[in-house]
Amino acid sequence: MKLFVISLLLGTGWCLDIPTAGANIKYDCEYCQPEQIHIAFGNKANDIVVTWSTFNDTHDSRVQYGEGYMDKEATGFSKLFVDGGRRKRRQYIHTVTLKDLKFDTSYVYHVGSVYGWSEEFIFHTAPEGEDWPVRAAIYGDMGSGNAQSLSYLQDEAQRNKFDVILHVGDFAYDMDSKNALVGDEFMRQIQPLAAVVPYMTCPGNHEEKYNFSNYAARFAMPGPDSSLFYSFDLGPVHFVSISTEVYYYLNYGIKLISAQYDWLKEDLEKANLPENRSRRPWIVLFGHRPMYCNDRLDVDCNMELTRIGLHGLWPLEPLLKDYGVDLVIWAHDHLYERSFPLYDNKVYNGSTEYPYVNPGAPVHIITGSAGCKEGHSHFKDHPAPWSAFRSSDYGYTRFEAHNKTHVYMEQVNVEQNVANMKLIIISVLLGMCWARKLHIREAGPKYECSHCQPEQIHIAFGEKVNDIVVTWSTFNDTEESRVQYGVGIMDTEATGSSKLFIDGGKLMRSQYIHTVTLKDLQFNTRYVYHAGSVYGWSEEFWFHTPPAGEDWPVRAAIYGDMGNKNAHSLSYLQDEAQRDHFDLVLHVGDFAYDMDTDNALVGDEFMRQIQPLAAIVPYMTCPGNHEQAYNFSNYAARFTMPGPDSSLFYSFDLGPVHFVSISTEVYYFTRYGLKLIVNQYNWLKEDLAKANLPENRRRRPWLVVMGHRPMYCSDSNDIDCSCEYTRNGLLGVYGLEPLLMEFGVDLVIWAHEHSYERTWPLFDNRVYNGSYDKPYVNPGAPVHIITGSAGCQEATDPFRPDPMSWSAFRNSDYGYTRFVAHNKTHIYMEQVDVDLKGKVIDSFWLVKNQHKSYNIKH
Ligand SMILES: [Fe+2]
Ligand SMILES: [Fe+2]
Structure with a gap:
């Protein structure tokens, strides 16, 4: 990764990491924003595998990560996944392994490519060795709709309550439904937990379609066999994940049964070797369909294929006995049930008083009530003799392997029709119990929400x-x-x-x-x-x-005209925002191209693309011409700006700067009401007059105005460059340029032209430089910046061959502007060229010892 030192702000160094464009990456990528990000353990607990999807090929799969700061980069690969449904929907599923991480360490990371970075996430690696408590969330049968446990799991994961998640089969209901759109939605739903806690899985019957292809493609589990069976060690626990489904879907090959059986036997045998067992004594196995259950409607409860095998062949229960498996976890039935220690339908309690202390057989847990559209299961009227506790309420299981002798488990009830979140401590394994703080919540709305x-x-x-x-x-x-x-x-x-x-x-x-x-x-x-x-x-x-207060440097990213497609600057902006380079973003109109396109699907996609920066840095906007459809309704609804008038004009104070945002579009789309021109004019005059009062100007001297269509530009293909509605007004009234002079506006920022242009200090087409040597020191008029080259499907705009006398610098490469109001007298701006991989191609200092109305006669 290259590290350029780009600008020296009055002696302060500003280091920037540049995402390096991969060779042969041609920019024009829609749907290259990473989504469905999740992590899993790799071949050892300090290898973390990061997986995500993009809908177009990014030719590049990268993770930037590090402790506290993303200073390392790992690369991986992507595979084209084609769903088996009628529409053969495609996506690229990316996998990058972060190898040999430090133990017990928090890492930050983001994933993506030069086309876009994800949000920044954090995960915590497992401690080294075996002597630490392993905390897991365990559940199966969670769907995209009616996922009653989801918000609890997301919340707990973010509060660092889990070292691992075991999702014991049955996802999304089903991942392949609606041409795998349901799978995509589900993977987005689990991202808030699965991107921060290793999400370990096994396949259930709902993954069966097209030979488990959605499951195998979306989850990258350790082991060679398409994630169908594998094991991993974590603290004092050896976890084993199997596919019970190989016993049920014989059409995909009976050979899988024997392959899994042989593998399992060998894996358990090894885990049970005295030298291994003394270090890592707990063996916990999980698979989807239970060996024992008591569900009224589930025929599987009598089939027992995994327990006694297929026609007696490859039965798994004897392996549990032979190798002393401690705990077996199932799902499939939408309920929770805990067994007594159990083998071959007989109970082997440790003692009458303490059944779970040194028990004589494995304990079985069924935890398939996380919530899905099929609703609850129902128990048979009479519990089986081996049944110790049962509940068909929605919920999930917490697991803690506290040390080498004690495992604690509890079932969380998340039913929404009760006033508080009920927390029922259900099972105490091996006699150990400790108190937990209850997390009380208000009653929520009625549940059934995809x-x-x-x-x-x-x-x-x-x-x-x-x-x-x-x-x-x-x-x-x-x-x-x-x-x-x-x-x-x-x-x-x-x-x-x-x-x-x-x-x-x-x-x-x-x-x-x-x-x-x-x-x-x-x-x-x-x-x-x-x-x-x-x-x-x-x-x-x-x-x-x-x-x-006012005495601190305000740092902004400024640009306009960024689309959903061909958003060249996007990954740079996402990256810089996450590296805390900006206090705010000014997006000077023209979003998504257009937010209303495709019935506003393009707007949704664009808002997802900016989330990795806009969720962490205030994203301040003004409307452009591309927002005009349906009276700017997509713009007004999606952006919440200060001020009363649907975000069309407003101002705010930040450090030494008074920022003003206006709508130039009221001069162009007059069918939405001429009155808006008048309203904005009067408001702007009042706002600037107030900001220019000596007592305000002393405290906050900089006045910066932004709006979409420029007052001045020298592009060759835009009639707006000679239209000048905002500058001169409509039929000569409500022109805005006189206000800039009257109230001494320092800097005016525009976009609309897909290029970058800096003017000399300028009023009424005449240049008012501060001096011949130092034009921007105490200039006699406002400076105009046009920065509309962030990247959109309309590409960049060429310039007229003959620049006007007021044009100081112009460039048509893709890029964005950095702004620092360093103090009350110095503003620094620079233009980042993303065609040149982040090179700064223009910079200047605006220096003002006095801020006041300009002394221009006209
Ligand atoms: Fe199932
Ligand atoms: Fe525009």
């Missing part, structure tokens, strides 16, 4: 800059909008509201857009948060609040 997973999460400044507004979307109504947040730990909760947004397109696609404001945050503080509802939490994100 497409309630939060997505498109982004933040913005509220009415003041220590109010942060969190905005996100769900496709169904969650009936609540919550953000849990805090310093280091999410110990505070704020609630907000959601609005149903209906796109104006033919399909009238709808979504709920949620807004929660986190008020009166501490200044200069790092917060963590997640957003969601009882139906599902987002990933955990962090943001850093600005320092108090």
Whole structure:
């Protein structure tokens, strides 16, 4: 990875990691944003395998990672996965292994390619050796809809409660449903936990379609055989994962039964060798269909194929006995059941009083009630003699191998029709029990929600800059909008509201857009948060609040005209944002190309693409011409800006800068009301007048205005360069340039032209340089910057061959602008060229010892 030192800000070094474009990567990639990110243990517990999907080929699979800082990079590969359904939907599934990590260490990472980075995630590696308590969440049969346990699991995983997750078969219901769209949605739903805790799996009957291909492609488990069976060591536990399904789907080959049987025998035999058993005494086996169960409707409970084998061949229960397996975990029945120590239908309790202390046979747990669209299972009226406890409420199992002699397990009940989350401590294995804090929650809405997973999460400044507004979307109504947040730990909760947004397109696609404001945050503080509802939490994100007062350097990324497709600057921006280089982002209009395209599917995809930066850095916007459809409704609904008028114009103060955002589009799309021009003009005049009052200007001297269509430009293909509506007004009224002069605006930022251009200090087509030598020191007019080359499907714009006298620098490469208001007298700006892999091609200092109205006669 290259490390360029790019700019020296008044002597402060600013180091930047540049994502290096891979050879032969040609930029034009839609659907290259990583999603469905999850991790698993590799061949040893300190190898972590990272897996994700993109819908187009990125030709490149990379993970940047490190302790606290992403300073290492690992590369891997992707495989094209084609679902077996009618539409043969395709995706690239990427796998990168992070090898030989330090034990017991927190790592941050993101995944992706030059086309886009994921969010930044954190995982904690396992301690070395065997003498540490292994904590697992265990469950099976969790679907995309009615996933009652999901939000609990996401929450607990983010609160570092688990070292591993065992998902004991049956995913999504089913991963191949709807041409595997259901699988994609499910993998997005588990990302908030599976990207931070190794998600270890075994196949269930719902994975059977097309020879388990969705399962095998999406989960990268250790071992050679398409993840069907494998084992791994973690602390004092040897975990073994098997496929019970090889006994049921003989059409995929009887040979799999014997192959698994032979492998299992050898694996258990080895684990049971005295030298291994003394180091790692617990053997825990998991598979989908139970050997024992008591479900009223499940014929499998009488079939016992895995227990007694197929026509008596390859029976697995004798192996449990021969090699002293301690615990066997199943799912498949949508209930929880704990057995007494059990072999061949007979109970072998340790003693009458302490059945689980030194028991004479393995203990069986069935935990298949995580929640899926098939609902609960029902027990037979009379429990079997081996049954110790049973419950058909939704929930999941917590497991803790506390040490070499004690394993503790408990069943969590997540039923939503009760006032509090019930936490029932159900089983005590080997006599050990310890108290846990109960996590009490309010009663949630009624459960049955697919497409309630939060997505498109982004933040913005509220009415003041220590109010942060969190905005996100769900496709169904969650009936609540919550953000849990805090310093280091999410110990505070704020609630907000959601609005149903209906796109104006033919399909009238709808979504709920949620807004929660986190008020009166501490200044200069790092917060963590997640957003969601009882139906599902987002990933955990962090943001850093600005320092108090005016005396600190404000760092911004500034650009316009970034699309869903061909977004050249995207991965650079995502990367820089995660490396804490920006206090805010200004997106100067033109999003997604267009947000309403394809019935607003393009808007959704774009909002997902910016999430890795916009969820952690306030993303401040103004509307461009590409937002105009249906009266800017996609723009107004998706972005929550301060001020009253559907985000069309507003201002905010940050450090020594007063930022003003306007809509140039009110001058062009007059069918939405001429009154908007008047309203904005009057508001802007008042806002600038106030900001220019001597007492305000002393404290916060910089006035920066942004809007989409430039007052000046020299591109050859745009009539707007000679249109000048915003500059001169419509029929000569409500022109904005006089306001810039009257109130001494320092800097004006535009986009719309897909290029970068810097002007000399400029008013009414005349240049007012500070001096011949130092044009930007105490200049006599505002400086204009046009930065619309972030990248979109319309490519870049060429310039007229003859630059105007006011044009100081221009370039048509893709890129974005960095801005630092270093203090009350110095602003530094530079243009990053992403065609040149991040090279800075233009920079300048704007220096002002006095900020006030310009002295221009005209
Ligand atoms: Fe099942
Ligand atoms: Fe535009």
